[in-house]
Amino acid sequence: VELLFFNREGFYDKLQADMAAGSSAFDVNLVATYSLGRYAPYMEPVDLGADAAKIFGESVLKTMQFDGKQYGVPTDLSLHFMYYRKDLIDALIRDDAARKTYGEIARKYLGKPLQPKDPDSWTWDDWAATALYFTKQVNPDSPVRYGTVLQMKNLLFNMMVFQSLPRSYGGDWMDKDGNVTVDSDAYKTGLELYKKLYDAGSSPKDSLSYEYAETNAAFASGQAATALQWNAAAADLTSTEKSPAVAEVTGIVAPPAGPDGRADHIHGLGLGLNKNAKNKEGAVKFLKWLATEDAALLYARSGGSPALSPDVVAKVAKERPDLVKLGEFASKYGYVMT
The missing domain is CATH 3.40.190.10 (Periplasmic binding protein-like II)
Known part of the structure; x- marks a missing residue:
């Protein structure tokens, strides 16, 4: 997987412009709860498999859903x-x-x-x-x-x-x-x-x-x-x-x-499939792998912030106590502004 980096400031506007123009320069793109609707017309829904709900939980999967369809794998929860x-x-x-x-x-x-x-x-x-x-x-x-x-x-x-x-x-x-x-x-x-x-x-x-x-x-x-x-x-x-x-x-x-x-404040970040991707088969395979327990734990141990179900986060609780707090604070105090 090759990563393409852009400035944090103006990133989402550039992404929307690229996708609306039909760019095929990338197969997978970053999405966020608060901007998913902007990109859904230029993306394809993805089936992450039945085990994804056991790893992340339904509520976390919903942070990457639009009009009832799954548009991405939730890699991180932000608060x-x-x-x-x-x-x-x-x-x-x-x-x-x-x-x-x-x-x-x-x-x-x-x-x-x-x-x-x-x-x-x-x-x-x-x-x-x-x-x-x-x-x-x-x-x-x-x-x-x-x-x-x-x-x-x-x-x-x-x-x-x-x-x-x-x-x-x-x-x-x-x-x-x-x-x-x-x-x-x-x-x-x-x-x-x-x-x-x-x-x-x-x-x-x-x-x-x-x-x-x-x-x-x-x-x-x-x-x-x-x-x-x-x-x-x-x-x-x-x-x-x-x-x-x-x-x-x-x-x-x-x-x-x-x-x-x-x-x-709470929102999810994730990765989804560009409708104009040149390598859709490989991109879907990668997204499905990201939705496995092995990938989620690897990402957690490497410094990511995935929101994991209690059973899964328990496996990294000693190394990443902040992920336990992440789940606790999200459930107790988390909100999405209107």
Whole structure:
């Protein structure tokens, strides 16, 4: 299999243009839950076999379905993790003087007398207070320079990271009648919180141009206390080879809670068959192989993020505990925006 790479920015527009033009430069193409309908007219459905449901589960297979037809094999499930430095949070909670400083910072910037707590119990305000405490510009005694890393490049994928915040405050893109509803208290709350953190120096000044790769690099440098980031980063951020500064002290929880509880954006990524493929027989054979347990486990062990059934994920739980969390968070907090 030969891979063809394009820029992340504008990728889906280029793919649609190529497929609409009848390109046969590729046999298999990337698809995503949120854009599958754009490509289905230029693709052929695929039969992945009866065992696919046992490996991925029906709900995951549906992320690659359109009009009741299977258009792809679900290679990855995407949602967000809150990554945090266990060593820093543990030290903060144990230190009376540090907790006092934390409370003063929370009152000054957020108007609330907050205290440090276990990240798995964070509200968005708790996260913001923690990020402010670990910001050198706010707290000169902070052991790291930044409290968090905000992905703020004007990019669809960055909006996906952001939207769990307003969602947990009851926000959505549209109402039941299709009217756009981003001019809401939920979205204003989220934007104001991001702006407060950025203005205070909690995120690097150049994070206005950050997306996935820059966020990984900033957190892996050991100079940030938290990062709301895609689950796909877990394999790298917990690898002693790729991220030696933070690998052994990185904790993972679901995104913080708002008044409506926790919310975690979810979508599937996969591979499907180009209608104009030159090598359809080989392409179908490859897609069917990707839907086998052997391929799914190989992909999981190689750093992919497949959503696997409990029986299958148990076979890689020790090597990839993040995949267990992936399934747990998806079932408890996962949502798809209207």
